[in-house]
Structure formats: C-alpha cells, structure tokens
Amino acid sequence: MVNFLLGQQGGYTKYPCFICLWDSRARNQHWITKIWPLRENMEVGKANVINEPLISRENILLPPLHIKLGLLKQFIKALDKNGVCFKYVCQKFPALSMEKLKAGIFDGPQIRTLIKDTEFVAHMTQIESEAWLSFVLVVKNFLGNHKAPEYQELVAKMLQNFNRLGVNMSIKLHFLHSHLDRFPQNLGDYSEEQGERFHQDIRIMEERYQGRWDSHMMADYCWTLKRDCPDKVNKRKSQRKSFS
Known part of the structure; x- marks a missing residue:
C-alpha cells in the first residue's frame, strides 16, 4: 500500500525503501550496513519510482500491525521445514494451505494465538526460541500499546537473534534496523482495527484477482470503501422503488 501511495514499483524491487536507497x-550488506544513502526525492523514472506520489512521504506512518506480520513472516520462512517447530505450526493452523504456511502468511489473530501458546516454545531449538522470545518482547514492549523505555535495546536484540537464525532482511526488518527513529513516540495510540480490516478486505480482493496486484484491484478496493459510506451524499439518486 505504501508503494502504491508513493508511486513506487511493486514487487521485489532493488530500492523498495521510501526513506533511503537500501539495496534489497x-x-x-543487509545485517552489516545500517546507514544507507538517503532518498532525496521521489522522482519518476529513478530508483523504482514509476508514478507521481499521491501523498507526501512525511505523512507515511509505519503501522505496527504490518511490521508484526512482516517479522512473523520472516521468522516462519527461516524455520527448518522438516523441523519440529514448523510441523507444530502446521498442526496449529490446519485450515491454512501449505503454500501460505511456508510463506509465513498470517493475520493479527493468528499472531496473538501463537504468542499466547505456551507449548510453542517447547517445540523450538535454542536459536529459534531466542529469536521468538525476543520477537514477543518487541511486540509487547514496542509494537503494542506499551512502549518500554529500553525499546531500542529490545529491537537490537531481536535483530541480532533473527540474524543468527538466518532470517533474510525484508523491508519491514530494514525499517527497524535503519529507521527506528521514524516510528512515532505515541506508537501505541494507533489502533490496529483498520489494519486488521484492511488485511481482511485485501484477502478477498486477492482471491477475486487471483493474487494479482495492479491498479484495477486497488480501484475496486477503493470503490468498496466508498460504497461503505451510507451517509455519503451523491449527486445522482437511485431510481429504485421499494414496496412495503
């Protein structure tokens, strides 16, 4: 969604970050280099920018829910697919397809289910458990309603454990690694309800468009939002008659 709003090319691109020129x-260099050259502007035709931005970069907020989903995705993808931990996840969510499980595609309620599951850690190796427990601490003390004073140390420890686990650096991990200062101080004040609903609506759209992200799908999604406004005053009136 951020790429769409800022006119950036979608998919696996070389420069996906809207803040700097991080080479994906x-x-x-991902776990070594923390400071990358800043992106001076969003000029069309350069660094994977293909359209004029719809909004200013300064208005972009890094949503906690999307960050959590991205972190869990990379954690699951780094697990041994023949290991005990991954098999336990498969048993925990039998309704999910094997493709989604291997890709680490989960939603907010499923993350909360895993966090509350005390048996989950028992099926992990030491490296896996250290990465998972540090992730849970970051969720509860930074990406949740509470922001601990030592959140920077917690994030750094989680990134270190993720690196030991063999997790690949994604754009969401990059935000935590290089742009932790871009997260607002009142991060916990932002509600995740809209993020949850967005993921549910987009899931329906993805099924309708068979996973193809393009301008037609986003236009269809925007029209569904407009139709969900019952108090909206339109110029054209419906001619449909109702009989009681």
Missing part, C-alpha cells in the same frame, strides 16, 4: 539485493 545486496544481501551480504
């Missing part, structure tokens, strides 16, 4: 393909 330079994997040997």
Whole structure:
C-alpha cells in the first residue's frame, strides 16, 4: 500500500525503501550496513519510482500491525521445514494451505494465538526460541500499546537473534534496523482495527484477482470503501422503488 501511495514499483524491487536507497539485493550488506544513502526525492523514472506520489512521504506512518506480520513472516520462512517447530505450526493452523504456511502468511489473530501458546516454545531449538522470545518482547514492549523505555535495546536484540537464525532482511526488518527513529513516540495510540480490516478486505480482493496486484484491484478496493459510506451524499439518486 505504501508503494502504491508513493508511486513506487511493486514487487521485489532493488530500492523498495521510501526513506533511503537500501539495496534489497545486496544481501551480504543487509545485517552489516545500517546507514544507507538517503532518498532525496521521489522522482519518476529513478530508483523504482514509476508514478507521481499521491501523498507526501512525511505523512507515511509505519503501522505496527504490518511490521508484526512482516517479522512473523520472516521468522516462519527461516524455520527448518522438516523441523519440529514448523510441523507444530502446521498442526496449529490446519485450515491454512501449505503454500501460505511456508510463506509465513498470517493475520493479527493468528499472531496473538501463537504468542499466547505456551507449548510453542517447547517445540523450538535454542536459536529459534531466542529469536521468538525476543520477537514477543518487541511486540509487547514496542509494537503494542506499551512502549518500554529500553525499546531500542529490545529491537537490537531481536535483530541480532533473527540474524543468527538466518532470517533474510525484508523491508519491514530494514525499517527497524535503519529507521527506528521514524516510528512515532505515541506508537501505541494507533489502533490496529483498520489494519486488521484492511488485511481482511485485501484477502478477498486477492482471491477475486487471483493474487494479482495492479491498479484495477486497488480501484475496486477503493470503490468498496466508498460504497461503505451510507451517509455519503451523491449527486445522482437511485431510481429504485421499494414496496412495503
């Protein structure tokens, strides 16, 4: 959604970050380099910008729910698919397809289910458990309603454990690694209800468009939002008659 609003090219691109010129393909530098050249502007035709931005970059908020979904996705993808931990996740969510499980595609309620599951850690190796427990601490003390004073140390510890687990650096991990200062101080004041609903609505759209993200799908989604406004005053009136 951020890429769409800022006119950036979707998919796996070389420069997906709207703040800096982080090279997503330079994997040997991801966990080493923290400061990347800043992106001076969103000029069309450069650094994977294909359209004029719809809003200013300064108005972009990094949503906690999306960050949590991205972190869990990378954690699951790094697990041994023949290991005990991944098999336990498969048993925990039998309704999910194997493709979604391997890709780490979960929603907010499923994350909360795993966090509350005390048996989950018992099926992990030491490296997996250290990465998972540090992730839970970040969720509860930074990406939730409470922001602990030592949140920077908690995030740094989680990133260190994720690196040991062999997690690939994604754009959401990059935000925590290089742009932690871009997260607002009142992060816990932002409600996740809209984020939850967005994911549910987009899931329906993805099924309708068979996973194809394009301008037609986003236009269809925007029209559904407009139709959900019952108090909206339209110029054209419906001619449909009702009989009681």
